[in-house]
Amino acid sequence: MPNFESEAHYLASLTPPSVAAGVGRRNFLKGAAGAGAALTLPGLLAACGGDDEGSSGGSGGAPTGTVSFGSNEAGGDVPQMRRDALVAAYEKESGLKVAVNAVDHNTFQENINNYLQGNPDDVFSWFAGYRMQFFAERGLIGDVSDVWPIDGVGEAFQKASTGSDGKQYFVPDSNYPWVVLYRKSFWDERGYTAPTTYDEMITLAQQMKTDGLNPFAFADKQGWPAMGTFDILNMRINGYDYHVSLMAGEEAWDSTEVKNVFDQWRELLEYAQPDALGRDWEEAAQSLVANKSGMYYLGLFAFEQFPEDERDDVGFFNFPEIDSSIGADAIDAPIDGYCMAADPDNEDAAKDFLKFIPSKEAADTLSEAGYPLIWANSNADLSSLQPIQQEAAEFIAQQSSIAQFLDRDTRPDFASTVMIPSIQEFIKNPDDVEGLTKKIEEQKKSIFV
Amino acid sequence: MTSQAPPAVPPPDVDTGRRRFGRRPKARMVGTRMGTADRVAVTLMVAVPTLLVLWLVWVPGVLSVVLSFAKWEGIGGFDTISWIGVDNYKNIFTIYPPFEPAIQHNVIWLVVLFLVPTPIGIFLAVLLDKELRGGRFYQTAFFLPIVLSLALVGFMWQLIYSRDQGLINELTGGTTDWYGDSSVNLWAVLVATCWKQTGYVMLLYLAGLKAVDPSLREAATVDGASETQTFFRIVFPVMRPINVIVLVITFIEALRAFEIVWVVNKGRNGLELISTLVTSNIIGEASRIGFGSALATIMLAISSVFVYMYLRIVMKEERP
Numbered sequence: 001m002p003n004f005e006s007e008a009h010y011l012a013s014l015t016p017p018s019v020a021a022g023v024g025r026r027n028f029l030k031g032a033a034g035a036g037a038a039l040t041l042p043g044l045l046a047a048c049g050g051d052d053e054g055s056s057g058g059s060g061g062a063p064t065g066t067v068s069f070g071s072n073e074a075g076g077d078v079p080q081m082r083r084d085a086l087v088a089a090y091e092k093e094s095g096l097k098v099a100v101n102a103v104d105h106n107t108f109q110e111n112i113n114n115y116l117q118g119n120p121d122d123v124f125s126w127f128a129g130y131r132m133q134f135f136a137e138r139g140l141i142g143d144v145s146d147v148w149p150i151d152g153v154g155e156a157f158q159k160a161s162t163g164s165d166g167k168q169y170f171v172p173d174s175n176y177p178w179v180v181l182y183r184k185s186f187w188d189e190r191g192y193t194a195p196t197t198y199d200e201m202i203t204l205a206q207q208m209k210t211d212g213l214n215p216f217a218f219a220d221k222q223g224w225p226a227m228g229t230f231d232i233l234n235m236r237i238n239g240y241d242y243h244v245s246l247m248a249g250e251e252a253w254d255s256t257e258v259k260n261v262f263d264q265w266r267e268l269l270e271y272a273q274p275d276a277l278g279r280d281w282e283e284a285a286q287s288l289v290a291n292k293s294g295m296y297y298l299g300l301f302a303f304e305q306f307p308e309d310e311r312d313d314v315g316f317f318n319f320p321e322i323d324s325s326i327g328a329d330a331i332d333a334p335i336d337g338y339c340m341a342a343d344p345d346n347e348d349a350a351k352d353f354l355k356f357i358p359s360k361e362a363a364d365t366l367s368e369a370g371y372p373l374i375w376a377n378s379n380a381d382l383s384s385l386q387p388i389q390q391e392a393a394e395f396i397a398q399q400s401s402i403a404q405f406l407d408r409d410t411r412p413d414f415a416s417t418v419m420i421p422s423i424q425e426f427i428k429n430p431d432d433v434e435g436l437t438k439k440i441e442e443q444k445k446s447i448f449v
Numbered sequence: 450m451t452s453q454a455p456p457a458v459p460p461p462d463v464d465t466g467r468r469r470f471g472r473r474p475k476a477r478m479v480g481t482r483m484g485t486a487d488r489v490a491v492t493l494m495v496a497v498p499t500l501l502v503l504w505l506v507w508v509p510g511v512l513s514v515v516l517s518f519a520k521w522e523g524i525g526g527f528d529t530i531s532w533i534g535v536d537n538y539k540n541i542f543t544i545y546p547p548f549e550p551a552i553q554h555n556v557i558w559l560v561v562l563f564l565v566p567t568p569i570g571i572f573l574a575v576l577l578d579k580e581l582r583g584g585r586f587y588q589t590a591f592f593l594p595i596v597l598s599l600a601l602v603g604f605m606w607q608l609i610y611s612r613d614q615g616l617i618n619e620l621t622g623g624t625t626d627w628y629g630d631s632s633v634n635l636w637a638v639l640v641a642t643c644w645k646q647t648g649y650v651m652l653l654y655l656a657g658l659k660a661v662d663p664s665l666r667e668a669a670t671v672d673g674a675s676e677t678q679t680f681f682r683i684v685f686p687v688m689r690p691i692n693v694i695v696l697v698i699t700f701i702e703a704l705r706a707f708e709i710v711w712v713v714n715k716g717r718n719g720l721e722l723i724s725t726l727v728t729s730n731i732i733g734e735a736s737r738i739g740f741g742s743a744l745a746t747i748m749l750a751i752s753s754v755f756v757y758m759y760l761r762i763v764m765k766e767e768r769p
Contacts, residue, residue: 110733113523131734138524221629221714277718278612278629287613412734413522421547424718428631442544446536447737449520 063348066097070115070124072108078304082371089365090356096349116140120341122350128160128335129404130247131412132170135339136163142340142347143167147355152379156402160335171354172337174373176300177396178228178405179316179331183306186291187315194317198236201320205271208294217293218272219284220427223420226276227406229268229297230423231332233261236322240330240401247410249448254437262437264322266430276427299334300374300392314388318395330401334408335376411447418443510749517743523736530739537743548744551721554635555751558642558722559703566643567695570650575680577651578658592652594645603712606641631719638709638720646702650695657691658684693762700755704748723748 069087073079080102087098101121108115108125115124116135126132126141135141145167148158153172161170180201187193190211195201205215220226235243238257245251246258273284273293285305287293296302303314321328338357344350356362363380366372372385374393382390396402407415422440426433517537521530541548573591577584594602609616610627618624627637661684669679685692707724710716716725723744730741 112734113736117524135524138522140524223715223717275612275624275626275629277631277714278626278634283613413730413737416733416735417730417737417740421717425546428718439544439546443540446540446544 063094063096063346063352065346065349066099067123067346067349067353068099068101068121069353070108070121071100071102072105072125074102074104078371082366082373085366085369085371086357086362089362090353093356093361094349094352096352098353116342122341122344122346123338123353124341126170126337126339127404127408128157128170128172128337129408130410131404131408132161132339133163134412136165136167136169140342141169142342142344142350143169144171144340144351144354147171147351150355150358150377152360152377153358154378157335157376160402160404161337170337170339171358172335172376173357174337174375175333175335175396175402176374177331177333177392177399178232178297178299178319179392179395180295180297180319181288181300181302181314181316182295183288183291183310184313184315187294192294194315195320198320198322202267202271205294209271213291214273214287214293215271215295216268216273217284217288217296217298218276219279219281220276220424221278221280223416223424224405224407225281225284225298226423226427227415227419228299228332229265230261231403231406232297232319233264233268233322234258235330235332235401235403236319236326236328237261237264239326240403243330243403244409247406249411249414249444253441253444258437258440259433262426262430262433265426266433269427269430277424299332300388303386303388311386311388316388316392316395329399330403331396331399332405333396333399333402334405337376414444414447418447513742513745513749516739517746519739519742521738523731523738533739537740538747540740541743541747547717547721547726550719551723551726554720554722555703555706557635558639558706559700561639561643562646562699562703565639566646567650567699569643570647570695571654573647573651574654574658577655588651588655591648593648595648595652597645599642599645599708600712602641602645603638603709606637607713610637628713629718634713634719638713642702642706642709646699649698653691653695653698654688657688661687693759697755697759700759704752704755723751 071080071083073083083100083102087100090096091098099121103111112126112135117140126135132141141163148161148168150171157172158168161168161172163169182192182194192204192207195204208215218226231243234246237260238246242251242257246253251257273279273287276284281298281302282305284293285296285298285302288296288302289306289310297319300316303311306314318328318331338354340347340350340354358376360377360379360381363373363375363377364384367375367381367384372389374385374389374396378397382393385393403409406419410419418440422436426436516530518532518534519530520533520536573587577588577591581587597605607615607628612618612624612626612629615627617627625633628634665683665687666679669683674682705724706722707716707728710720710722710725711728714720715729716722717729727741727744727748729735730737730744
């Protein structure tokens with residue numbers, strides 16, 4: 001259940017979308033009239049505090065009133081504090097009020113269908129790529145093309161924010177690469193060095209095994225972490241373009257290409273932490289913290305599992321090349337960001353907020369407040385980022401192709417009801433690739449029609 | 450209505466005979482005076498629940514069956530629904546790998562609930578009925594798990610079962626992955642479920658045992674029946690209504706088993722149940738509304754068998 005800020009919000013949420021649309025327009029007119037005639041207090045503040053915002057608004061006078069903001073961070077942890085800092089920074093900058101409606105991360109994702117078809121907040125957190133396009137095509141996300149282009153946000157981000165009709169439906173905030181993480185001091189002590197080829201990585205893994213370590217920390221209880229391993233092997237063996245068409249349902253899952261991926265993965269599994277299906281990724285990361293595992297292929301966010309004063313000790317390397325004709329310059333680097341509701345109550349304010357989010361000012365304010373991320377804005381000041389984040393930002397910039405992630409690049413129903421059980425089945429029983437891929441393909445055909 | 454309340458609880462000095470005698474005419478008087486109002490009240494009392502049941506049970510139920518013949522993402526109006534006949538059913542039975550294990554697990558669940566918590570619950574109830582010293586304490590201890598939600602039970606047992614930090618592996622030095630290894634996790638979860646179910650069965654039987662007329666037992670003792678014979682030949686058959694209730698509860702619990710596996714791993718990897726398949730297909734971003742509805746319809750069909758059996762038993766009972 002979403003948390004409603006007030007009874008009025010709750011009642012508003014019960015209004016059918018068709019009626020709410022009318023209300024929205026009326027509110028908008030009221031707001032416009034207010035701005036024109038007698039300035040309300042927030043309007044006054046906006047006029048004082050945000051001159052530049054007003055002039056860059058594009059669609060008329062300075063926005064007024066309140067913008068509602070659906071956030072998927074409610075854990076009371078760093079991401080939520082970061083969100084609160086963002087809201088505070090925007091309220092200060094614009095003089096508008098942001099009404100936050102925070103829902104736990106997983107719940108938010110699971111309810112997204114109902115949320116978007118009900119009365120969604122003006123601005124809400126979401127993901128770039130297919131997962132955004134899917135809802136944009138169905139008219140559930142608002143067109144924010146006039147927010148683009150955004151100063152400092154590059155073409156690759158704009159591409160990932162664009163729907164199938166060529167309009168932008170998304171504003172990126174930050175991203176993070178999937179890399180192989182390790183503890184530097186521990187590797188120095190053991191004399192391990194970061195491998196540059198796949199064979200070197202296997203030799204290193206063998207060495208670690210003889211040294212009594214789990215070479216790779218591994219967990220897939222939540223169902224999505226192992227998708228990253230599939231993605232990277234697929235991109236190393238078959239290339240980025242194949243990843244894209246496979247995810248779009250255009251390639252067969254029982255093809256030789258896909259079987260090669262699983263066969264390669266079987267070899268890697270020998271060096272992975274056993275019993276992965278009963279472990280969540282946080283526990284696997286803890287084995288890396290405790291020097292029980294040698295390395296961990298996961299999103300960069302895993303370094304936050306290390307105690308604060310040990311985070312400088314975390315290093316990473318790119319998952320090495322397998323086929324020299326394919327190379328190793330494609331990675332998963334999912335983009336997080338924000339969308340606007342298809343029919344927002346306060347469209348001007350929503351767009352104004354969406355313009356602020358990826359700005360250099362917002363990024364710098366948050367970095368200085370102690371919540372650094374790898375910002376989408378390339379002008380953002382990198383000096384207050386953690387060293388590993390700075391390194392990762394450069395690393396992402398060097399890649400020629402960026403994928404979002406298996407469950408962000410393909411149909412959500414296929415990812416969750418077919419791929420999660422299938423990958424878990426593979427981890428449990430890695431020998432029957434033939435049967436497994438056949439079953440995936442059959443199910444794919446029944447979903448991609 | 451409120452004016453009638455006081456006579457319902459007679460003062461201790463009034464004997465029952467007089468109370469009954471004194472109340473009857475009054476009730477009749479009320480009946481004649483408020484005839485129309487009563488009729489309206491009765492109509493409302495029948496109509497409102499009927500409408501609610503229709504709206505909340507039958508309409509969604511029938512719609513589920515209808516939607517099970519469709520392919521729909523759950524977005525947009527009726528025009529976005531495409532009718533695909535029995536394809537969903539065909540896919541479930543032919544190419545949907547989790548379905549077969551889910552059916553198996555539900556059956557195992559049912560059998561285990563019958564064989565383990567029910568006899569243990571009866572046994573505990575008989576012991577507690579003997580009013581042993583500290584009986585109250587044990588009663589509370591056995592009943593306590595029922596107060597907890599199954600989701601919470603799943604979490605508590607996680608502390609015991611966790612592979613790397615759990616109590617069992619800590620004590621035995623083992624490395625069994627109780628919740629992750631698909632050959633043991635169903636049984637691990639069933640232990641937790643039985644732990645909870647036992648208290649429930651115990652409480653029901655305890656209530657039943659307290660209600661058994663003591664003169665029956667005395668008569669049996671006088672006739673020279675042993676304690677075991679008394680229980681199985683006299684007490685147990687007398688508790689038939691309780692037996693039916695426990696039977697029904699066991700069926701219901703086995704079919705609606707959901708929370709605990711959902712908490713453990715969303716009903717995947719060895720913990721598939723029909724209910725979790727329905728949920729993971731319909732809830733969430735997946736929204737395979739038609740496919741999920743077909744699974745729900747299969748579940749409905751299986752439940753109907755038990756509902757039919759239950760109704761037959763109850764109807765037979767009510768017929769003299």
